[in-house]
Amino acid sequence: MTTTREFCTPVDGTPEVTDPGTGEGPARTVVLVEPSEKVFAGHYPGFPIFPGVCIIEYVHHSALATLPEPGDDWMLAAIESTRFLSPVFPGNTITTELTWSKVKDSDALRCKAVASSERGKSAQIKLRFERRGNR
Amino acid sequence: MTELTVDEIKRILPHRFPMLLVDRVTEMVPGERLTALKAVTVNEPWYQELDDKAPEEAYHYPSVLLAESWCQSAGVLAAWENPNPDVLSGQVMLFGGVSDVEYLHPVRPGDVLEHRVTLSRSFGDTLIFEGESLVGEQVVLRVSRVTMAMRPASELTGGAPGEQS
Numbered sequence: 146m147t148t149t150r151e152f153c154t155p156v157d158g159t160p161e162v163t164d165p166g167t168g169e170g171p172a173r174t175v176v177l178v179e180p181s182e183k184v185f186a187g188h189y190p191g192f193p194i195f196p197g198v199c200i201i202e203y204v205h206h207s208a209l210a211t212l213p214e215p216g217d218d219w220m221l222a223a224i225e226s227t228r229f230l231s232p233v234f235p236g237n238t239i240t241t242e243l244t245w246s247k248v249k250d251s252d253a254l255r256c257k258a259v260a261s262s263e264r265g266k267s268a269q270i271k272l273r274f275e276r277r278g279n280r
Numbered sequence: 281m282t283e284l285t286v287d288e289i290k291r292i293l294p295h296r297f298p299m300l301l302v303d304r305v306t307e308m309v310p311g312e313r314l315t316a317l318k319a320v321t322v323n324e325p326w327y328q329e330l331d332d333k334a335p336e337e338a339y340h341y342p343s344v345l346l347a348e349s350w351c352q353s354a355g356v357l358a359a360w361e362n363p364n365p366d367v368l369s370g371q372v373m374l375f376g377g378v379s380d381v382e383y384l385h386p387v388r389p390g391d392v393l394e395h396r397v398t399l400s401r402s403f404g405d406t407l408i409f410e411g412e413s414l415v416g417e418q419v420v421l422r423v424s425r426v427t428m429a430m431r432p433a434s435e436l437t438g439g440a441p442g443e444q445s
Contacts, residue, residue, distance in 0.1 A: 149331040152338050155298075155345055183325055187296035189367045194436065196299060197375050198344040198351075205344065221343050224381040229374075232436060277337075 172211035180235035301349035380424035
């Protein structure tokens with residue numbers, strides 16, 4: 146492995162921001178789930194399915210890449226909700242649409258995301274982010 | 281009270297390296313609750329690509345894997361009475377959704393997670409769990425609600441590439 150990262154993660158790819166969401170619509174990212182993703186070996190042997198939490202992880206990385214406020218100290222504080230709607234398989238592309246809002250009466254940010262593959266919606270996910278210093 | 285070592289956990293869960301994230305069940309009351317352990321080590325593959333100059337925060341265990349590890353512990357409780365470690369046949373446990381999973385404190389290599397899982401409700405083939413994870417006496421993760429459902433394996437395999445009709 147020649148690449149290095151500054152954080153640890155179970156996923157191998159990096160979502161590409163195709164729309165930063167600075168206009169009217171949602172932010173948008175896209176990432177190819179390579180058949181070589183390391184999680185497939187054990188999830189599951191002989192029948193690779195991309196783990197639901199790895200879909201959440203790509204949404205998490207997509208959120209950090211499209212944060213509407215500056216600063217590099219934002220961190221995932223909660224998975225507020227997730228519904229898994231259809232499986233993601235090796236070679237699928239995950240497209241994520243992300244809509245940001247402020248959490249009432251706090252400095253936290255909420256990211257509502259819909260992740261889709263070639264097969265339609267894969268998951269609806271709501272994440273909450275807080276600044277590390279505020280915890 | 282039931283204790284399970286990893287050889288027995290592998291007869292219940294279909295997950296394997298590097299995605300088997302439960303090391304031991306220390307206490308289980310079937311149909312009710314379970315306590316399980318997961319030891320975090322820097323030798324897990326998630327740490328392999330970390331730059332040598334990466335800061336301390338870079339070693340915080342991936343948040344989504346904390347949730348996965350907790351959910352696998354719930355999966356042991358769910359499947360205990362009817363284990364099926366083969367995802368290609370029979371009834372399989374599918375992860376339907378989660379609500380309010382809160383991350384309260386970072387987890388680092390060297391920590392041993394203690395997952396506490398309670399079956400809060402079940403109706404038909406659907407099970408709802410809640411609980412928390414601790415490192416020592418500190419709560420690091422709080423889980424308000426995780427829904428799992430037993431479904432025919434064909435619901436998964438029917439969607440696989442090359443297997444669609």
